Amino acid sequence: MVTAPAGAANLVATDARSTVIGIQPPDSGVEVGVIGGDAALRVRAEPGHEVIVLGYDMEPYLRIAADGSTAVNRRSPARALNETRTGTRSDATADPTAAPEWIPLDGSGEVVWHDHRIHSMTPADDGHRWTITLLVDGRRVEVEGELRLEQPPSPLPWIALIVGLVLTAVLLGRLRPHPNGIIAALIGALISLALAMITVLDTPAALGRQPLPILLTAAAELSAMAALLLSGRPRRLATAASLALSAGFLATVARDLGSAWVPMIGPAVIARALVSIAIASVISGTALLIIGAGRPIEPGDDGTPTDEGVHGGQGA
Numbered sequence: 001m002v003t004a005p006a007g008a009a010n011l012v013a014t015d016a017r018s019t020v021i022g023i024q025p026p027d028s029g030v031e032v033g034v035i036g037g038d039a040a041l042r043v044r045a046e047p048g049h050e051v052i053v054l055g056y057d058m059e060p061y062l063r064i065a066a067d068g069s070t071a072v073n074r075r076s077p078a079r080a081l082n083e084t085r086t087g088t089r090s091d092a093t094a095d096p097t098a099a100p101e102w103i104p105l106d107g108s109g110e111v112v113w114h115d116h117r118i119h120s121m122t123p124a125d126d127g128h129r130w131t132i133t134l135l136v137d138g139r140r141v142e143v144e145g146e147l148r149l150e151q152p153p154s155p156l157p158w159i160a161l162i163v164g165l166v167l168t169a170v171l172l173g174r175l176r177p178h179p180n181g182i183i184a185a186l187i188g189a190l191i192s193l194a195l196a197m198i199t200v201l202d203t204p205a206a207l208g209r210q211p212l213p214i215l216l217t218a219a220a221e222l223s224a225m226a227a228l229l230l231s232g233r234p235r236r237l238a239t240a241a242s243l244a245l246s247a248g249f250l251a252t253v254a255r256d257l258g259s260a261w262v263p264m265i266g267p268a269v270i271a272r273a274l275v276s277i278a279i280a281s282v283i284s285g286t287a288l289l290i291i292g293a294g295r296p297i298e299p300g301d302d303g304t305p306t307d308e309g310v311h312g313g314q315g316a
Contacts, residue, residue, distance in 0.1 A: 010203040010210050011036040012252075013259035018118040018130070018147045028141045030134060035112065037261040038119040038147060040207055041132065044110040052135040053111060056081065059096035060135075068109035071102035082114045087121070112206035118147060155258035158276045165280035170287045179292040180235065182227045184285030185242040189220035191278040192246045195253060195271070202263045213249055220245035239289055246282050254279065 014037040023032060029049040033042050045051040045064040055061035055078030063071045072079055075098045080091035105111075117130045127148040134141040173179040196213035203209035223242035227235045256262040256275045264271035 009208070010199050010213065011039055011207075011263040013255045013262040014038065015149050015152050015260045016119060016147060017150050017261055018145055020143060020145045022144045024142045024144065028134075028136050028139070030136055030141065032132075032143050034118060034145070035204055035207075036202075036263065039114065040112055040204065041115050041118060042110060042112045042204070043134070045136075047109070050137055053113075054133040054135065055079075055096065056116075057096035058133065060100045062111045062113065063100075063102060064109060064111060067107070069107045070105040070109070070111050072105060073100040074103050075099075075101050081116065085114065085116075085119070087116045112204045114207065118145060120147065150260035152258050152260045153272075158257040158272055161273075161276045162280045162283070165277065166283045166287070169280070169284035170291075173284070173288040174291060176292075179288040180227075180239060181243070181285035181288035181292070182224060182235070182239050184281045184288060185224040185227065185239050185246070186221070188246045188250075188278050188281030188285060189217060189224050189242050191274050191281065192249050193217040193221050195274055195278065196249060198265055198271070199253070199263045202265055213252070216245055216249050220249070236289060236293060239285065243282050243285050243289065246278065247286075250275065250279055250282060 016038040018034045018038040020032050020034060023030070029046045030051055031042075031044040031046075034040070035042055043051060043053060043062075043064070045068075047068065048066050049064075050066045051064040052060050053062040055073075055076045057077060059076050059078070060073050061076040061078045062073070065071070075093070075095050077091065077094040077096055080089045080094060081087045083089045115132065117132060120126070120128075125147075127146070130145050130147060132143040132145070134143060169184060173181070173184075193214070196217045200209050200211060200214055220242045223238050223245065227238035227242065230238055253275055256268075256271050262268045262271045
């Protein structure tokens with residue numbers, strides 16, 4: 001692996017896709033793949049082979065030793081350039097002509113890094129062919145690939161699903177004497193937490209995966225659970241906090257609905273469905289919280305939690 005880049009971030013939805021289309025010569029003792037649409041490259045060496053990845057100036061950049069240990073060349077200009085997607089960071093001590101100064105990384109037998117050759121560096125670049133050069137046991141190996149922009153799916157079916165779920169939940173929720181949106185908040189937070197965990201775990205550690213989405217959505221779920229144990233104003237505040245935290249996370253993944261590639265361990269349609277249901281839950285919960293706050297509390301309503309839900313004929 002490589003050390004986490006300074007601009008580390010989790011994988012995000014995108015319409016760009018880089019693919020490896022060939023390795024010349026074939027059967028070179030390496031496996032090469034693209035991670036996250038166009039976010040990073042992964043090179044794995046078969047046991048017993050030494051692999052050196054060459055940087056932008058054809059200097060030694062990354063190394064996989066025959067025993068599986070990995071290292072990065074501190075003097076390679078690519079080391080600093082790859083710390084950001086824009087490639088604006090530099091290191092005054094970098095020198096592609098200097099003898100390599102290898103910094104040990106781990107013994108995984110693979111390296112993962114962001115490479116500017118596999119993604120668009122300007123808005124006008126909507127696709128190109130690319131080549132990464134390796135030295136495998138001293139023999140030159142060319143990894144050839146292609147970047148292209150894929151046609152994204154229409155988000156309209158998912159928007160329609162969100163609208164339908166919200167209308168159903170709000171109409172049914174209004175039948176309750178004092179709707180509060182707690183169960184909708186619980187559902188939204190639970191799905192958001194699952195999406196956050198999938199996104200973080202789908203991001204290679206070498207890219208600097210960020211745990212903030214998990215912390216944010218876990219706090220949302222805890223707030224919703226706390227609301228179940230509270231009554232009156234504290235219950236409404238806890239519910240509102242849960243909905244706000246979930247909404248903050250969902251704003252970062254809403255683009256999944258209309259992107260060709262999404263971070264997901266499994267079919268992308270599952271991710272889009274989960275995002276849609278979570279968004280509908282948060283909108284429904286917010287609407288019902290507002291409706292409930294605007295209604296006078298009926299005599300005998302002690303503010304205890306009710307069995308509300310987004311589906312099944314109960315208020316969310």
